[in-house]
Amino acid sequence: MTPETSVRVRFAPSPTGFLHIGGLRTALYNYLFARRHHGVFVLRIEDTDRNRFVEGAAEKLLETLHWAGLSWDEGPDIGGPYGPYVQSERLALYRQHAESLLREGKAYRCFCSPEELDRQRRKQAEEKRPPMYDRRCRTLSRETSDARAKAGEPFTIRFRVPLTGETVFHDAVRGEIRISHAVIDDQVLLKSDGYPTYHLANVVDDHAMRISDVIRGEEWLPSTVKHTLLYEAFGWPPPRFAHLPLLLNPDRSKLSKRQGDVAVEEYRAQGFLPEALINFVALLGWSSPDEREILSMDELAALFSLDRVGKAGAIFDIEKLRWFNGRYFRALPLEERVRLCIPHLERAGYDTRDPIRTARIVDALSNHLVLPADIVEEAAIFFRAPALPASATEVPPFSQGQEKAVLRAFLTGVRTVVPWERGQIKKLLERIQGELGVRGKELYLPIRIALTGKSHGPELPVVAELLGPEECSRRLEPFTVG
Ligand code: GLU
Numbered sequence: 431m432t433p434e435t436s437v438r439v440r441f442a443p444s445p446t447g448f449l450h451i452g453g454l455r456t457a458l459y460n461y462l463f464a465r466r467h468h469g470v471f472v473l474r475i476e477d478t479d480r481n482r483f484v485e486g487a488a489e490k491l492l493e494t495l496h497w498a499g500l501s502w503d504e505g506p507d508i509g510g511p512y513g514p515y516v517q518s519e520r521l522a523l524y525r526q527h528a529e530s531l532l533r534e535g536k537a538y539r540c541f542c543s544p545e546e547l548d549r550q551r552r553k554q555a556e557e558k559r560p561p562m563y564d565r566r567c568r569t570l571s572r573e574t575s576d577a578r579a580k581a582g583e584p585f586t587i588r589f590r591v592p593l594t595g596e597t598v599f600h601d602a603v604r605g606e607i608r609i610s611h612a613v614i615d616d617q618v619l620l621k622s623d624g625y626p627t628y629h630l631a632n633v634v635d636d637h638a639m640r641i642s643d644v645i646r647g648e649e650w651l652p653s654t655v656k657h658t659l660l661y662e663a664f665g666w667p668p669p670r671f672a673h674l675p676l677l678l679n680p681d682r683s684k685l686s687k688r689q690g691d692v693a694v695e696e697y698r699a700q701g702f703l704p705e706a707l708i709n710f711v712a713l714l715g716w717s718s719p720d721e722r723e724i725l726s727m728d729e730l731a732a733l734f735s736l737d738r739v740g741k742a743g744a745i746f747d748i749e750k751l752r753w754f755n756g757r758y759f760r761a762l763p764l765e766e767r768v769r770l771c772i773p774h775l776e777r778a779g780y781d782t783r784d785p786i787r788t789a790r791i792v793d794a795l796s797n798h799l800v801l802p803a804d805i806v807e808e809a810a811i812f813f814r815a816p817a818l819p820a821s822a823t824e825v826p827p828f829s830q831g832q833e834k835a836v837l838r839a840f841l842t843g844v845r846t847v848v849p850w851e852r853g854q855i856k857k858l859l860e861r862i863q864g865e866l867g868v869r870g871k872e873l874y875l876p877i878r879i880a881l882t883g884k885s886h887g888p889e890l891p892v893v894a895e896l897l898g899p900e901e902c903s904r905r906l907e908p909f910t911v912g
Pocket of ligand 1: 442
């Protein structure tokens with residue numbers, strides 16, 4: 431590929447205080463697209479909306495993206511040939527471009543006050559018409575406009591959208607899009623405080639930063655027609671566009687905070703692993719050609735293509751994310767699983783001073799964990815004796831039959847097992863099975879319940895091994911008397 435045709439994509443978040451899951455998906459798809467095409471991934475901070483400015487939010491955003499495993503080739507922290515990569519540091523450029531459109535008559539000054547615009551909007555709402563600027567300043571003569579500006583009257587610069595005709599553009603996901611100019615507002619390009627609007631800054635920067643492909647959420651699709659008209663007005667070739675399907679709640683409403691967390695930082699705080707989150711997010715709107723689901727970042731980068739991005743909204747199913755997390759957690763080396771679990775065990779007040787025992791407990795429980803914090807509940811059996819049932823009949827397996835004989839045989843056997851390890855304990859259980867003629871659940875369940883107070887958990891010989899012979903005896907005794 432020649433430099434002119436090479437792929438350059440960007441993620442252009444507005445720093446609002448957290449990274450939305452949908453933002454992570456947009457960033458990821460751009461990143462994967464760049465890698466797949468040996469292109470360049472640019473990170474640009476779109477911070478021109480001063481009302482929404484949040485101190486420190488941009489830094490936090492970069493840090494969260496790094497945590498997720500994403501990196502960029504050009505951006506605010508590392509610079510690059512088309513910087514600065516923060517829009518609030520590029521204000522002069524936007525002003526210049528707005529003024530050039532003004533000079534060419536492709537934009538005009540609007541002197542309508544916020545109160546006046548509000549009045550127009552209210553009237554339109556009453557008349558059930560869509561809110562749109564009524565274009566009263568569009569027809570001001572150049573002389574009047576210049577004179578009013580010179581006199582110091584505040585103004586915005588608006589785009590002179592053609593009144594008739596339509597704009598057609600191609601979207602890599604949605605195909606051909608046609609929009610009639612009649613429904614397009616004369617967009618403000620430069621606000622009265624000299625700040626650009628999203629539309630102007632976005633188009634100027636995508637051009638200035640040589641962006642070849644704009645990949646972003648579907649909510650920006652209505653803006654694209656305005657952007658297409660702006661590219662035309664500037665005489666620039668537009669980039670290619672791809673709009674990613676909406677993210678939906680399981681009830682198919684738009685993904686919202688109301689039905690769960692949408693902040694990546696929140697999932698991180700809960701202990702979700704970045705690899706699991708990335709794998710999950712990658713499949714929100716895209717599927718691999720071979721239908722594989724467990725995919726590493728490298729595998730995703732090798733497989734990703736826009737033609738496998740669907741149009742239909744992608745359902746954000748937290749259960750699926752949890753499933754991915756469990757898978758990724760179990761695949762971590764034991765040392766890493768222990769490192770993740772220890773703070774939770776300590777916070778719960780469990781004694782983790784014996785590193786070997788702690789590691790064994792984590793290993794025994796790993797299949798039962800989705801998040802490292804789950805260890806607290808699962809590991810309780812190894813740190814506290816279960817509460818005894820008030821009466822033996824409260825626990826069904828103890829109410830009749832062979833249970834007591836099983837428990838007595840196990841208690842006696844415990845004293846004979848040397849060395850105390852899972853293989854030998856398993857042999858003891860087999861012996862009891864032979865002697866008493868009980869097998870399966872009838873054999874295991876009474877012992878498991880007596881030892882742990884639960885009917886499920888890691889394999890019984892593993893549980894017994896970790897408890898140690900003394901603790902096993904202590905827990906079994908109350909059930910064998912009488
Ligand atoms: N700043 C916009 C956002 O917050 C960027 C949209 C786009 O990619 O054009 O998502």
